[in-house]
Amino acid sequence: MGNPEVRPPLPVVGGTGTAGAVAKQPDGSQVFLTTKLEKLLDAARKNSLWPLPFGTACCAIEFMSFMMSHYDISRFGAEVVRFSPRQSDLLIVAGTVTDKMAPVMVRIYEQMAEPKYVISMGVCACTGGFYRAYHVVQGIDEFIPVDVYVPGCPPTPEALLQGVVKLQEMISNGETRYQRALAAKRASQAQAGG
Amino acid sequence: MANREERLAAIRRAFPEGSGVVELAGGDMQTLRVDRQALPALARHLKDDPALDFKLLLDVCGVDYPGREERFEVVYHLTSLEHGHRVRLKVPVREEDPVVPSVYGVWRAADWFEREAFDMFGIRFEGHPNLKRILCHPAFQGHALRKDYDPGQRWLLREGEQEEPAWAKEAQEDEDHFETQVLNLGPSHPATHGTLRTVVRLNGEVITKAETEIGYLHRCFEKMAETHTWNQVIPYTDRLNYCSAMMNGVGYALAVEKMLGVEAPPRAQVIRLILSELSRVMDHIVDVGANLNDVGAMTPFLYMYQGREELYSVLEACCGSRLTMSYVRIGGLSNDTPPDFEDSVRYLLKRIPKLIGDMETLITENRIFRGRTEGVGAISAESAVDWGWTGPCLRATGVAYDVRKAHPYLGYETYDFKVPVAHAGDTYARYLVRVEEMKQSLRIVEQALERLQPGPIITDNHNVALPPKEDVYTEMESLIWHFKLIMEGMKVPVGESYGYTEAANGELGYYIVSDGGGHPYRIKVRPPCFAIFQAFPHILEGHMVADTVAIMSSLNIIAGELDR
Numbered sequence: 001m002g003n004p005e006v007r008p009p010l011p012v013v014g015g016t017g018t019a020g021a022v023a024k025q026p027d028g029s030q031v032f033l034t035t036k037l038e039k040l041l042d043a044a045r046k047n048s049l050w051p052l053p054f055g056t057a058c059c060a061i062e063f064m065s066f067m068m069s070h071y072d073i074s075r076f077g078a079e080v081v082r083f084s085p086r087q088s089d090l091l092i093v094a095g096t097v098t099d100k101m102a103p104v105m106v107r108i109y110e111q112m113a114e115p116k117y118v119i120s121m122g123v124c125a126c127t128g129g130f131y132r133a134y135h136v137v138q139g140i141d142e143f144i145p146v147d148v149y150v151p152g153c154p155p156t157p158e159a160l161l162q163g164v165v166k167l168q169e170m171i172s173n174g175e176t177r178y179q180r181a182l183a184a185k186r187a188s189q190a191q192a193g194g
Numbered sequence: 195m196a197n198r199e200e201r202l203a204a205i206r207r208a209f210p211e212g213s214g215v216v217e218l219a220g221g222d223m224q225t226l227r228v229d230r231q232a233l234p235a236l237a238r239h240l241k242d243d244p245a246l247d248f249k250l251l252l253d254v255c256g257v258d259y260p261g262r263e264e265r266f267e268v269v270y271h272l273t274s275l276e277h278g279h280r281v282r283l284k285v286p287v288r289e290e291d292p293v294v295p296s297v298y299g300v301w302r303a304a305d306w307f308e309r310e311a312f313d314m315f316g317i318r319f320e321g322h323p324n325l326k327r328i329l330c331h332p333a334f335q336g337h338a339l340r341k342d343y344d345p346g347q348r349w350l351l352r353e354g355e356q357e358e359p360a361w362a363k364e365a366q367e368d369e370d371h372f373e374t375q376v377l378n379l380g381p382s383h384p385a386t387h388g389t390l391r392t393v394v395r396l397n398g399e400v401i402t403k404a405e406t407e408i409g410y411l412h413r414c415f416e417k418m419a420e421t422h423t424w425n426q427v428i429p430y431t432d433r434l435n436y437c438s439a440m441m442n443g444v445g446y447a448l449a450v451e452k453m454l455g456v457e458a459p460p461r462a463q464v465i466r467l468i469l470s471e472l473s474r475v476m477d478h479i480v481d482v483g484a485n486l487n488d489v490g491a492m493t494p495f496l497y498m499y500q501g502r503e504e505l506y507s508v509l510e511a512c513c514g515s516r517l518t519m520s521y522v523r524i525g526g527l528s529n530d531t532p533p534d535f536e537d538s539v540r541y542l543l544k545r546i547p548k549l550i551g552d553m554e555t556l557i558t559e560n561r562i563f564r565g566r567t568e569g570v571g572a573i574s575a576e577s578a579v580d581w582g583w584t585g586p587c588l589r590a591t592g593v594a595y596d597v598r599k600a601h602p603y604l605g606y607e608t609y610d611f612k613v614p615v616a617h618a619g620d621t622y623a624r625y626l627v628r629v630e631e632m633k634q635s636l637r638i639v640e641q642a643l644e645r646l647q648p649g650p651i652i653t654d655n656h657n658v659a660l661p662p663k664e665d666v667y668t669e670m671e672s673l674i675w676h677f678k679l680i681m682e683g684m685k686v687p688v689g690e691s692y693g694y695t696e697a698a699n700g701e702l703g704y705y706i707v708s709d710g711g712g713h714p715y716r717i718k719v720r721p722p723c724f725a726i727f728q729a730f731p732h733i734l735e736g737h738m739v740a741d742t743v744a745i746m747s748s749l750n751i752i753a754g755e756l757d758r
Contacts, residue, residue, distance in 0.1 A: 058436035083384040100331035103353040133414035
């Protein structure tokens, strides 16, 4: 278990339903939770990702399937799609990014407020795919950092769902790029201070 | 339909022998070699002479022949909607002086096509009003489709170097001394459903000037095709119009089969037709759904998408892929359909009309929807043809041109279906045409199912198609065929061909040049929405900002096909 803090032992609701009833452990003691503020925030962030669909090509069509009722990303708490980078924290790059599009993508990434995560959907976004060509970015990580790569041409909606779940795991384990960079910064500050 | 000699006679009336117009023998269509001095007058004559009546300019493209004295060739494809005949013009130019007079004054359709030929080959079109790069970015150096351009050579575009229309930089005051506003829509905008960008100048909320910038998804299809074998091009074609991938592959395979002189077996043809028509339904589902979504009606999109998911499951059962199918092979199909194919298609034939009915109940007579779309983005039949429009958008203006009826392929002439036409030419008319087309497509599928007989699904010509695997293991000859096809690819005879089919957006053309080798020498795609979208900034003028969204999605612009 990576995060025991957010998974307390199953509480039993005690009392008789009147005001002042408190959650109790089986042995009758009162339940309380200790955690770090950062961990609590991560739990919240993980379960309410707001994606910005940077859909450029075929993958954007599969992204639609991923949103629609059949696959339904809202089961994983990430259905609030926002096209404004100011309102979203998950950039899903769905499709081929060309050299002409790259500055636009970088600008959008930079406009997003931290903490922010990036999913690269499809082989074109991951590596350029089978477009080894004069106008195609050979993987968006040439320009922006990526947390989760979802392969496929295009990936099935299930694959993208798995990518989102993977990202959620990474957030609660503190493994995303943003979290690792933050941890490294704090460590170096602590070292400098000590 | 006048024959070749009569057409030539009609041309010779104005351009006698020795006036720079030479007819080339043979070929898949009448081909004229034209001196560039003669081009403007010839273009005007071809369009205005009633016996010729070439009102629709389909395509302009360049071809590079480095060995020749006149290195570049500009190729024009024209058709007459009235007579149904076609002609190809070829204008050769030298590398030192690559200048050709623009035909924009004759057919406005030449606008973006000429810009593309300039971008890709460096051929300058004299008299073009706005000749600059269209697909590649402004910092790009060189001309990508020239044979001496390395396919992997990239150029970095930095922020601040992006294309801005010159007029957008200047401040402008209206008569009341209010400064007008310049608004940038896209390329990352919720209503573009892809990567399109339009810059508009606003007076209040009314658009007074607009310019569209494309190329944000230019992923070099044509260059990639030149470095792959003929069958390896098929996965690339799937990613042109990715909403209806099957139809691109079918169009490409038909064009190459025409050059090879092979034909797919009957079963393969019927399956191609069924899946093409189902793809047309899929495409219209996305387009109509997105259009409704953009004007604020989310529900029908959710309803219709169920149908699309069920269509996907049929496609997935056939070839293992939901969206980009790569099911077609030159000469047939990659494998046979699953045993329950007919049953699952019959189920769709019952299911989809119900979903269309649900949507129609909600939308067709809906006051808000009609208010948002009637009279919005209207275009006349004449100017739609002038801009090179085809497909549902053209039929919404009252021109009943459908390649399936006018130049049937895959046996469309033997099916009973109607070509829906509307007359207003506006966004609402385009919606009505698409809805009716879905119903007609399902009718075709129903008839095709009756004709589905067991049989081979790929040609037995082993210059083209691999022999069956068990023969490869047991027969020497089959092993050799297999080896040659895998190592060298098939060889397509020297020549050129323009193959065209009715895709979801209109006429999808493939102009293919072969030098007899294992790779295509040149493939030029004539994407239907390229011609449609070039009229978009002109339609916008005088409309409100909110209308841009309604108009754009009703045109069904698919970036993969637009930018290639």
